[in-house]
Amino acid sequence: MLTMKDIIREGHPTLRKVAKEVDTPLSEEDKALGQEMMEFLKNSQDPEMAEKYELRSGVGLAAPQINEQKRIIAVLIPAIDENGEEFILFEDVMYNPRIISHSVQKAALADGEGCLSIDRPIEGLVPRHERITVEWTDAEGNKKQQRFRDYEAIVIQHEIDHLNGKLFFDRIDPLQPYAARDFKLL
Numbered sequence: 001m002l003t004m005k006d007i008i009r010e011g012h013p014t015l016r017k018v019a020k021e022v023d024t025p026l027s028e029e030d031k032a033l034g035q036e037m038m039e040f041l042k043n044s045q046d047p048e049m050a051e052k053y054e055l056r057s058g059v060g061l062a063a064p065q066i067n068e069q070k071r072i073i074a075v076l077i078p079a080i081d082e083n084g085e086e087f088i089l090f091e092d093v094m095y096n097p098r099i100i101s102h103s104v105q106k107a108a109l110a111d112g113e114g115c116l117s118i119d120r121p122i123e124g125l126v127p128r129h130e131r132i133t134v135e136w137t138d139a140e141g142n143k144k145q146q147r148f149r150d151y152e153a154i155v156i157q158h159e160i161d162h163l164n165g166k167l168f169f170d171r172i173d174p175l176q177p178y179a180a181r182d183f184k185l186l
């Protein structure tokens, strides 16, 4: 199973490289890699497993973060319904994800963003597209296309940035990190 020692940190050159598209039909190796990444997210969101293996919790992970220069991201977003019941808002391993359209309107997490590869808190709003349409191939080889908004859209953009060698703080305005000019705070 993947643990924090498998996650490369700020300063490792792979984090600043552009990852390569994976071939389709997917190889067994690429399918196994995606499964391992999803397993990490599940473990990281399980209090017992996270404590036992000292995992930082995340809702997204990109293959470059485990030093694999492949365009693969895993996304596992839980939510709580009005009865306090937890459910999964979105779960998928996305191969060759591509943003094919997006809103003009921007949005940012009011509390800023964290990243498993960045071992220090970096303050500031990270402006991103509020809504995106993403195209990808899933683990079964199906071509998928879906519109995402708000938190889901933020997470997917954060992970796709990793495929292009971008880190969240690249997007924080250095002069006015908290200027919530024209974007929606989430």
Ligand SMILES: CNC(=O)c1cccc(C)c1Nc1nc(N2CCN(c3ccccc3Cl)CC2)nc(N2CSC[C@H]2C(=O)NC)n1
Binding pocket: 044, 045, 046, 057, 058, 059, 060, 078, 109, 111, 112, 113, 114, 115, 116, 121, 122, 123, 154, 155, 158, 159
């Ligand atoms: C500096 N301020 C902050 O970090 C920050 C501070 C407060 C609130 C938010 C909302 C912040 N921001 C932020 N919080 C998260 N988590 C909230 C807790 N959660 C989680 C934790 C425990 C169990 C299960 C789960 Cl689900 C895991 C995910 N995740 C991300 N990001 C940025 S997009 C990719 C995503 C990611 O997975 N990062 C590792 N940002």
Ligand code: NI
Binding pocket: 114, 115, 116, 117, 158, 162
């Ligand atoms: Ni990250």
